[in-house]
Amino acid sequence: MRLVDVNEFLALASTLATAAGAELLAREATVSIDGPAVEIKSSASDPVTAADRASEQLITDGLAMARPDDGLLGEEGAAKPSVSGITWVIDPLDGTVNYLYGRPEWAVSIAAEDDAGALVGVVHQPRTGLTWQAVRDGGATRNGVRLAVRESRGTAAALVSTGFSYLAERRAEQAEYLRRVLPAVRDLRRGGSAALDLCAVADGSVDAYYEHVIQRWDVAAGGLIAREAGAQTVGGPGTPLPDGVLAASPGLADALLDLLEPWPSL
Numbered sequence: 032m033r034l035v036d037v038n039e040f041l042a043l044a045s046t047l048a049t050a051a052g053a054e055l056l057a058r059e060a061t062v063s064i065d066g067p068a069v070e071i072k073s074s075a076s077d078p079v080t081a082a083d084r085a086s087e088q089l090i091t092d093g094l095a096m097a098r099p100d101d102g103l104l105g106e107e108g109a110a111k112p113s114v115s116g117i118t119w120v121i122d123p124l125d126g127t128v129n130y131l132y133g134r135p136e137w138a139v140s141i142a143a144e145d146d147a148g149a150l151v152g153v154v155h156q157p158r159t160g161l162t163w164q165a166v167r168d169g170g171a172t173r174n175g176v177r178l179a180v181r182e183s184r185g186t187a188a189a190l191v192s193t194g195f196s197y198l199a200e201r202r203a204e205q206a207e208y209l210r211r212v213l214p215a216v217r218d219l220r221r222g223g224s225a226a227l228d229l230c231a232v233a234d235g236s237v238d239a240y241y242e243h244v245i246q247r248w249d250v251a252a253g254g255l256i257a258r259e260a261g262a263q264t265v266g267g268p269g270t271p272l273p274d275g276v277l278a279a280s281p282g283l284a285d286a287l288l289d290l291l292e293p294w295p296s297l
Contacts, residue, residue: 035117037151037166044119044141044153044252045162047093051086051123051139052157055130058082062131080131083107086123086139094119101143106248118144120251125154126224135159140226142251152252154226163230163256171259173234178260181235183282191287192220192228194242205243211290212241225276229253232278233260239279239287241272250276 062080087107094101102113105121119141124130126137135158142152147167154163163178165171171178183189191212195202213219220237222228226249228240233256240257242249245266254264254276263284266276271292279287 035145035150037169040117040143040151041153041164041166043093043097044143044151045155045164047090048139048141048153048155048162050093051089052155054089055082055086055124055137055139056157058085059130059133080124080127082130083124083127087121090119090121090123090139090141104248106246116145117150120144120149120248122226122248122252125226125249126222129223134223136222136224136227138224138226138230140248140252142255144251149251149255152255154230154252154256156227163233163253165233165252165256165259167255167259169259171233171256173230178233178256179235180232180257180261180280181238183238183280186215186283186286186290187217189216189238189279189283189287190218190220191216192222192231192237192240194221194223194225194228194240194245196244201244208243208291212287215290225249226253229257229276229278232262233257239277239283241277241287241291242275244274245276254278 062082084107087105087109091103091109100115102118103109103111104118122140125140130137138154138156140154142149150167152165161174163173195205225242225245230253231237232240257278258264262278263281264278266272271288
């Protein structure tokens with residue numbers, strides 16, 4: 032793979048995430064959870080809209096023009112093998128249910144990956160104007176301000192964010208893990224956007240985030256942002272969380288893993 036300019040990648044991801052966010056904001060007033068434009072994916076609680084697809088199309092068109100040899104992987108179906116060694120991993124609207132209910136906790140997530148994983152990551156929250164960015168080994172920022180995870184004060188003082196599957200049988204298993212975690216921590220939060228939950232770990236607005244089942248596009252950008260802010264992230268095949276993810280300050284991560292194991296493979 033030829034040498035790459037990570038600043039070029041970061042600028043491209045940021046430009047496209049901002050443009051996609053503007054597209055989503057423009058469409059927000061025209062959609063609702065009960066509207067005719069809502070389709071169902073894996074279950075009745077897993078919707079997709081024309082806005083999701085328009086956002087992904089805007090991003091993939093921009094990438095195809097700027098980086099025609101790069102690969103693509105998007106939540107709403109974008110898929111192209113890489114010739115260059117770079118693959119863009121896209122969640123065009125992370126938090127679709129929040130979006131449909133008029134809540135602000137939704138975001139656009141774009142990462143560029145090479146053979147070693149995420150190289151750059153951008154998460155943009157259109158309703159607040161906040162943008163989190165990271166470059167591998169280059170640190171993480173929120174609207175240009177350098178980030179660092181909150182120092183661990185132990186599980187009893189930890190504010191922990193989590194998420195749930197769209198499938199009822201998986202939610203039942205996740206409920207069993209809530210029974211373990213909730214008594215041991217300060218409190219739990221459920222934001223509804225994995226990308227924003229990971230950014231919250233990075234900027235210290237939560238101490239940790241875990242989720243039972245996660246997809247690559249959910250965590251590609253946010254996971255890098257959390258790591259570059261100093262978080263320990265665990266997840267994927269061969270780890271204690273084969274289907275999920277955990278992000279926390281290093282001292283807290285080990286304690287939470289003790290609560291979460293054994294983690295079933297779903």
